[in-house]
Amino acid sequence: MDPTNESAATLPAATAKADATRRTELFIGACVVLISLVSLFVAVSANRTQERLLAASTWPNLQYSSSNANREGKRAISFNLLNNGVGPARIRSFDLRYHGKSMRNSSELLRECCLRDASQTAPTTTVSTVRRRVLAPNEEVTFLRVPLQASTEATWQVLNREAFNVQLRVCYCSVLDDCWMLDTGKPEPEPVKACPATPAGSGWEN
Structure with missing residues (x-):
């Protein structure tokens, strides 16, 4: 088999594998960002809830x-x-x-x-x-x-x-x-x- 033809055949497979790896990395990165945003939202909501509870527990009338x-x-x-x-x-x-x-x-x-x-x-x-x-x-x-x-x-x-x-x-x-x-x-x-x-x-x- 011609070595030139063998190299040409393996090139698309390597490119496809690299593309798949990049997509996986991008997906993982997006998941990390999403999880971080959700965690931040939960933390802010919990902090606001604690502030409201503290204000309610010290409320004069x-x-x-x-x-x-x-x-x-x-x-x-x-x-x-x-x-x-x-x-x-x-x-x-x-x-x-x-x-x-x-x-x-x-x-x-x-x-x-x-x-x-x-x-x-x-x-x-x-x-x-x-x-x-x-x-x-x-x-x-x-x-x-x-x-x-x-x-x-x-x-x-x-x-x-x-x-x-x-x-x-x-x-x-x-x-x-x-x-x-x-x-x-x-x-x-x-x-x-x-x-x-x-x-x-x-x-x-x-």
């Missing part, structure tokens, strides 16, 4: 309430904040408003809402610090309490009626620095990027 009697049944108007979430609530700003106007302290609130005559005596009040306070889960703070007293009953009754016109805007954050704004004029607290400053001159933090 502030609720506002008012009442005109304490647990013992004694007549006292109280304004309260309750954290009924599962994580601590770090209060960053506090704005109490009466008919839309910011009240710097309890004295200003009573003057605006209830002291119709300059000769009237303001009732005794108890104020608790709110801003920069951390409320644990299921912890409640009464930031303003006004007990009923015979000498100031008329003013107390006015406040009891006007309590429904008191509005709060309280911004608070979780331990992960996710923040929400509680606006009692809206049904639910809303997420915010950052908390606004407390109005200048506010005495609710003192």
Whole structure:
């Protein structure tokens, strides 16, 4: 047999084998890339799931309430904040408003809402610090309490009626620095990027 013819016959077979090898290598490479992409997607999804679980496990939720009697049944108007979430609530700003106007302290609130005559005596009040306070889960703070007293009953009754016109805007954050704004004029607290400053001159933090 002619050696030249034998070499010519084996050349297509060698080329076909090389092509098959390249296709196999390309297929393996594509599989490796695909597996890497799937692994990356799974890792990112797992990380996001863990972030959501962590955020859910530290979620605070502030609720506002008012009442005109304490647990013992004694007549006292109280304004309260309750954290009924599962994580601590770090209060960053506090704005109490009466008919839309910011009240710097309890004295200003009573003057605006209830002291119709300059000769009237303001009732005794108890104020608790709110801003920069951390409320644990299921912890409640009464930031303003006004007990009923015979000498100031008329003013107390006015406040009891006007309590429904008191509005709060309280911004608070979780331990992960996710923040929400509680606006009692809206049904639910809303997420915010950052908390606004407390109005200048506010005495609710003192």
